[in-house]
Amino acid sequence: MGSVVGKLSMGQNTLEVPVALFELNRKRIVEKLQPIKNNSVILLQGGTELPFYDTDTTYVFRQESYFTWCFGVTEAGCYGAIDVLSGESILFFPRFPEDYAVWMGPLVSLADFKTKYGVTRVYYVDELDGVLQKLNRDSLLTLRGVNTDSGFAAKEATFSGIEKYNVDNATLFPVIADLRVHKTKYELEVLKYVIEVSSAAHRHVMRITKKGMYEYQCESEFLNYCYKIGGCRHVSYTCICGSGTNGAILHYGHAGCPNDYPLRAGILCLFDMGANYFGYAADITVTFPVDGRFSQDQRLIYEAVLAANLAVFKAGKPGVSWSDMHLLANRVLLEQLKKGGLLKGSVNEMMQANLGAVFQPHGLGHFMGLDVHDVGGYLPGYPERLDRPGLKSLRTARVLEENMVLTIEPGCYFIDPLLNKALTSPEQSKFLVPEVIERFRGFGGVRIEDDVLVTKNGIVNLTKVPRTVEEIENWIAGKEDDRKYA
Amino acid sequence: MGSVVGKLSMGQNTLEVPVALFELNRKRIVEKLQPIKNNSVILLQGGTELPFYDTDTTYVFRQESYFTWCFGVTEAGCYGAIDVLSGESILFFPRFPEDYAVWMGPLVSLADFKTKYGVTRVYYVDELDGVLQKLNRDSLLTLRGVNTDSGFAAKEATFSGIEKYNVDNATLFPVIADLRVHKTKYELEVLKYVIEVSSAAHRHVMRITKKGMYEYQCESEFLNYCYKIGGCRHVSYTCICGSGTNGAILHYGHAGCPNDYPLRAGILCLFDMGANYFGYAADITVTFPVDGRFSQDQRLIYEAVLAANLAVFKAGKPGVSWSDMHLLANRVLLEQLKKGGLLKGSVNEMMQANLGAVFQPHGLGHFMGLDVHDVGGYLPGYPERLDRPGLKSLRTARVLEENMVLTIEPGCYFIDPLLNKALTSPEQSKFLVPEVIERFRGFGGVRIEDDVLVTKNGIVNLTKVPRTVEEIENWIAGKEDDRKYA
Numbered sequence: 001m002g003s004v005v006g007k008l009s010m011g012q013n014t015l016e017v018p019v020a021l022f023e024l025n026r027k028r029i030v031e032k033l034q035p036i037k038n039n040s041v042i043l044l045q046g047g048t049e050l051p052f053y054d055t056d057t058t059y060v061f062r063q064e065s066y067f068t069w070c071f072g073v074t075e076a077g078c079y080g081a082i083d084v085l086s087g088e089s090i091l092f093f094p095r096f097p098e099d100y101a102v103w104m105g106p107l108v109s110l111a112d113f114k115t116k117y118g119v120t121r122v123y124y125v126d127e128l129d130g131v132l133q134k135l136n137r138d139s140l141l142t143l144r145g146v147n148t149d150s151g152f153a154a155k156e157a158t159f160s161g162i163e164k165y166n167v168d169n170a171t172l173f174p175v176i177a178d179l180r181v182h183k184t185k186y187e188l189e190v191l192k193y194v195i196e197v198s199s200a201a202h203r204h205v206m207r208i209t210k211k212g213m214y215e216y217q218c219e220s221e222f223l224n225y226c227y228k229i230g231g232c233r234h235v236s237y238t239c240i241c242g243s244g245t246n247g248a249i250l251h252y253g254h255a256g257c258p259n260d261y262p263l264r265a266g267i268l269c270l271f272d273m274g275a276n277y278f279g280y281a282a283d284i285t286v287t288f289p290v291d292g293r294f295s296q297d298q299r300l301i302y303e304a305v306l307a308a309n310l311a312v313f314k315a316g317k318p319g320v321s322w323s324d325m326h327l328l329a330n331r332v333l334l335e336q337l338k339k340g341g342l343l344k345g346s347v348n349e350m351m352q353a354n355l356g357a358v359f360q361p362h363g364l365g366h367f368m369g370l371d372v373h374d375v376g377g378y379l380p381g382y383p384e385r386l387d388r389p390g391l392k393s394l395r396t397a398r399v400l401e402e403n404m405v406l407t408i409e410p411g412c413y414f415i416d417p418l419l420n421k422a423l424t425s426p427e428q429s430k431f432l433v434p435e436v437i438e439r440f441r442g443f444g445g446v447r448i449e450d451d452v453l454v455t456k457n458g459i460v461n462l463t464k465v466p467r468t469v470e471e472i473e474n475w476i477a478g479k480e481d482d483r484k485y486a
Numbered sequence: 487m488g489s490v491v492g493k494l495s496m497g498q499n500t501l502e503v504p505v506a507l508f509e510l511n512r513k514r515i516v517e518k519l520q521p522i523k524n525n526s527v528i529l530l531q532g533g534t535e536l537p538f539y540d541t542d543t544t545y546v547f548r549q550e551s552y553f554t555w556c557f558g559v560t561e562a563g564c565y566g567a568i569d570v571l572s573g574e575s576i577l578f579f580p581r582f583p584e585d586y587a588v589w590m591g592p593l594v595s596l597a598d599f600k601t602k603y604g605v606t607r608v609y610y611v612d613e614l615d616g617v618l619q620k621l622n623r624d625s626l627l628t629l630r631g632v633n634t635d636s637g638f639a640a641k642e643a644t645f646s647g648i649e650k651y652n653v654d655n656a657t658l659f660p661v662i663a664d665l666r667v668h669k670t671k672y673e674l675e676v677l678k679y680v681i682e683v684s685s686a687a688h689r690h691v692m693r694i695t696k697k698g699m700y701e702y703q704c705e706s707e708f709l710n711y712c713y714k715i716g717g718c719r720h721v722s723y724t725c726i727c728g729s730g731t732n733g734a735i736l737h738y739g740h741a742g743c744p745n746d747y748p749l750r751a752g753i754l755c756l757f758d759m760g761a762n763y764f765g766y767a768a769d770i771t772v773t774f775p776v777d778g779r780f781s782q783d784q785r786l787i788y789e790a791v792l793a794a795n796l797a798v799f800k801a802g803k804p805g806v807s808w809s810d811m812h813l814l815a816n817r818v819l820l821e822q823l824k825k826g827g828l829l830k831g832s833v834n835e836m837m838q839a840n841l842g843a844v845f846q847p848h849g850l851g852h853f854m855g856l857d858v859h860d861v862g863g864y865l866p867g868y869p870e871r872l873d874r875p876g877l878k879s880l881r882t883a884r885v886l887e888e889n890m891v892l893t894i895e896p897g898c899y900f901i902d903p904l905l906n907k908a909l910t911s912p913e914q915s916k917f918l919v920p921e922v923i924e925r926f927r928g929f930g931g932v933r934i935e936d937d938v939l940v941t942k943n944g945i946v947n948l949t950k951v952p953r954t955v956e957e958i959e960n961w962i963a964g965k966e967d968d969r970k971y972a
Contacts, residue, residue: 010746011700053533053550055857056636057723061741064539075742101903102847105735105743150542214497217714224710228703233744237543249591255547256561257591258719260496361588371541417587 006118008072008278010231015193017278019118021186022072025179026082026089029070032175033084039138040085042172044070045157046078062234064155065370066143068279069180073117079128079157080119083135088120090131095124129161140165145173148378148385149366149395174379180369181376182403187369188453190280191405192462195451197230198275198282199464203485206466206476209269211290215241215259218271226275236281236372240272243290247444248413250362263290268298270447274372281372283407285449286465292476294469297440301412302469304336305446308410309467312364313452316400316408316459323386323397326364329410330356330390337412342440345431353427357390358418365407366395368451374405404454405462413445492604494558494764496717501679503764505604507672508558511665512568512575515556518661519570525624526571528658530556531643532564548720550641551856552629554765555666559603565614565643566605569621574606576617581610615647626651631659634864634871635852635881660865666855667862668889673855674939676766677891678948681937683716684761684768685950689971692952692962695755697776701727701745704757712761722767722858726758729776733930734899736848749776754784754930760858760937767858769893771935772951778962780955783926787898788955790822791932794896795953798850799938802886802894802945809872809883812850815896816842816876823898828926831917839913843876844904851893852881854937860891890940891948899931 007016033040047064051057061076071080071091079092093113101107114122123131132140142157156169183191201222209218219239226232240253243263247270253259263269267290274282287305289298308329316325334350337343337359343350350356367374377396378385386397400406419437422428450463464485466475474480493502519526533550537543547562557566557577565578579599587593600608609617618626628643642655669677687708695704705725712718727745728738733756739745749755753776760768773791775784794815802811820836823829823845829836836842853860863882864871872883886892905923908914936949950971952961960966 010702010744011748047539050536050545051636051638052548052857054633054636054638054640055551055859056633056638057858058740059536059545060724062538063741065541074744098903099847102901103736104740105732105738108742147540147542150537150540152537152540152542154540214717216496216717216719220710220713223713224706227706227709231700231702233702238546246591250589252591254544254590255549256594258496258560260717262497361585371538372543373541415588417584 005115008074014231015190015277017072017190018186019072019116021184021190022070023118024184024186025069027087028179029176030082030084030087032179033141033171037139037141037168037171038085040141040168041132041135041137042082042084042141043132043157044080044143045155046073046080047076049076060233063279065279066154066176068370069176071117071119072278074278077125079125079159081132083137084141085137090121090123091117091119092123092125092128095126128159132165138166139168141172142167142169143172143176144169145177147375149373177375178379180374181367182401183369183405183453187280188403188405190277191282191369191451194230194232194275194277194280195282195284195462196464197226197232197277198273198284199485200229200482201225201275202271202273202284202286202465203475203482205271206286206288206472207478209263209290211263211265213263215243215246215261215263218269219253219259219273222271222273230275230277232275232277234276236274236276236283240270242270242444243267245442245444247287247446248415250413265291266295268444268446270445272447272449279370281368281370282451283368283372283449284451284463284465285409285447287446287448288472288476293473297443299469300340301440301443301446304333304340305410305412305448306467307336308332309408309448309450312408312410313459313461316454318400318402318454318456320400321383321397322364322400323383323391323394326391326394327351327356329364330360333359333410333412342433342436343431344433350431353431354389355422355428355431358422358428359412360390360410361393361413361415361418362411363390363394365409365449368405368407400454402454402456406452406454407449408452408459409447409449411445411447414440414443416441491601494560500717501676501763503558503676504672505558505602507670507676508556509604510670510672511555513573514665515662516568516570516573518665519627519657523625523627523654523657524571526627526654527618527621527623528568528570528627529618529643530566530629531641532559532566533562535562546719549765551765552640552662554856555662557603557605558764560764563611565611565645567618569623570627571623576607576609577603577605578609578611578614581612614645618651624652625654627658628653628655629658629662630655631663633861635859663861664865666860667853668887669855669891673766674889674891676763677768677855677937680716680718680761680763680766681768681770681948682950683712683718683763684759684770685971686715686968687711687761688757688759688770688772688951689961689968691757692772692774692958693964695749695776697749697751699749701729701732701747701749704755705739705745705759708757708759716761716763718761718763720762722760722762722769726756728756728930729753731928731930733773733932734901736899751777752781754932756931756933758933758935765856767854767856768937769854769858769935770937770949770951771895771933773932773934774958774962779959783929785955786826787926787929787932790819790826791896791898791934792953793822794818795894795934795936798894798896799945799947802940804886804888804940804942806886807869807883808850808886809869809877809880812877812880813837813842815850816846819845819896819898828919828922829917830919836917839917840875841908841914841917844908844914845898846876846896847879847899847901847904848897849876849880851895851935854891854893886940888940888942892938892940893935894938894945895933895935897931897933900926900929902927
């Protein structure tokens, strides 16, 4: 709609995202680069439409995250430049033929795009080379660097004629990736919104979930809530709706395991889902009993994970190492499992034997922002990835700083290949109580994932879902209303 | 789940797709190729996961359509071979490392994949070269050809070592594309199912749509119905939810126009949406008044389009040219617009002046199957694309044959640039009654799109939505129940 100048939104009741958000990001990158590379211009290339294979049908377009961070542009096929010397921002839009209007909608004028996105100047893509030549800066800063979660390289801008320029593709990446780690007040507003929408959607799903439903029906209800109520057309990742044993499949829900099991009586539901609003992600996991009441064993494991989650909330603050938080969560979980009779012996020795990774093979959490697994986890000058089980899956080993947004997501899973390996391992088997472990075969898993903000004083939870056993049972029973979580 | 051997489904109440569907398709292609290229083996490469740019998050995987047609495989990263000489079918699955089980779910054994998809033999992808060498056929048939809707080339199979083989990439494409045009009894069952689910979802949306809602809320309700009730995780194309003027934007709903308008009182809703089930598409458009009652002008245009739609149903049968059906729909529409006072003069002369394309710039319809705009529209030996306005947008000019599935989707739109051009055109302006045309500025449009099957005796409508003005008004008012359409 774009009916309110300077705001992007999906209409009434949805959040208005100010384009000042992107303006501030541009200002931040210019300030960082002026001392290093003053006579330069940043050039970013936005995403393009993705067809289904060779057909003329496309996925609903999702913008590339660095491009969103700088410009907020939701259209495909654009370029954007930021003049480091002057701070000016320039957007380039595709020039469409006349009959575009018939198929795709009224042609938006450059003047209207300029107003919509609040940039200094606006041109067509075919004018890019000319505009950059006229700007005549010493170097063109493009984005080249590896995403440390995927191992894939960022999309480096290119255009016909770029060979004329002095391209520097080394300077930009570490600076912009590091800036993305710290969220601005504008970004925090959007993140809070999308986390609230996702929290409400989870609460809705928790209450309507009943045995006999299929996992994908819960996914569908979540998607509908986020879109219909929250204006979120996209989710940030494929919904993971693991019931029972499937809860122990960390990335369940993909096309090979498409959330297609019926919910059986007595099982736990582990639902990991998060909406996306104008590029910003949420990532929340709830675990609850399909029948609305935890069994004794379910309560045992759930409360063990919750204890780990709460310990991190208590200990986390600026200056604390994220790897230490991971180890803390491991330690608390192991202590609880020992208390519950699944383990025996010294928890210190268990930690040395990496027993934590048997029950929680994934990392404690990750940065979150425009990407659900947000960038900046491993950058030059910051701690490197560790090589121990569990810790090697950690998406960052950095020290916490103010305005970081992360997930805290300890879990406890009963995964046959990992249990079997531990039961035959000379270092690990001595801590396991086999007959109790056997009782939990096929249990699935518990994960409690919150989206949090690091402030000066500690960690603030932005997630608004029932978390204790009592809260969950009351919520499902309809004994609590939304006001508690609003 | 795959709990029923030889059937693919999303569980209770959803359709079980027999793997015999794909077996029959393989039999058909082998029968066609044996006389041409007996000592050969077909090799197809399935789709791979698509990440969001450089991240480790992916789109929900959608399989490539030729691969689906042959094998029905829903997993990514596979190859499939069909031995033309023996008729044997061989699938190749990715070999995953041990810890795949932790992240993605239990490793499926080759034996289980063999049972699931009912093929002759199953291997890992890394065994492909060896298996093909041992098969030792004279030529390897790969898929190379251009999709005539997109202009993009089909994905040709390739692997390390392929240079050793005598690759023939010319023979397969026209044969398999032509086979895809004629649907088997198995395919018709799946198409009927997905059309029924989509019809029911449209009926649901028609009834809950109210002024003040946003277009995307209607999209969201459609998606939820198709997934939750019908097990359809995907739609076949981006939902087009055009209200009022937006109804005249033929491909409305994309990221640049993301269904983000509120529904104003008095407008028409033009909703073009279709679910997808195990690859098979539906594609249905309904047009209805947001208030539940057609105004006089709305009824005029709606009934003009419906007359065009019905005329095609009456005239269509094997042996009839699709281009002639397009022209018939144009003619009926122009007659109706003349009767309604928007046009004057001879309809014959209007047809010669291509006036139909002013009000309906798109083609009458298209093949539908695994692609919403299905393949085979323009193949060697069949009529070529025509160059006249409207007709040039036709996705096929073929003569109708039994077991073709198509859409019939006449429309009438009031698109300013096209009206302005016509009003100043010496050939076209004389037919327009400007003061009446002006009354319809901003009206938007009407499209009535049915999914149909060509049978020996004529055209059968597979779509089950209210279509006459009376049916629509009664349906929205709740005066009819689902049984009429079930």
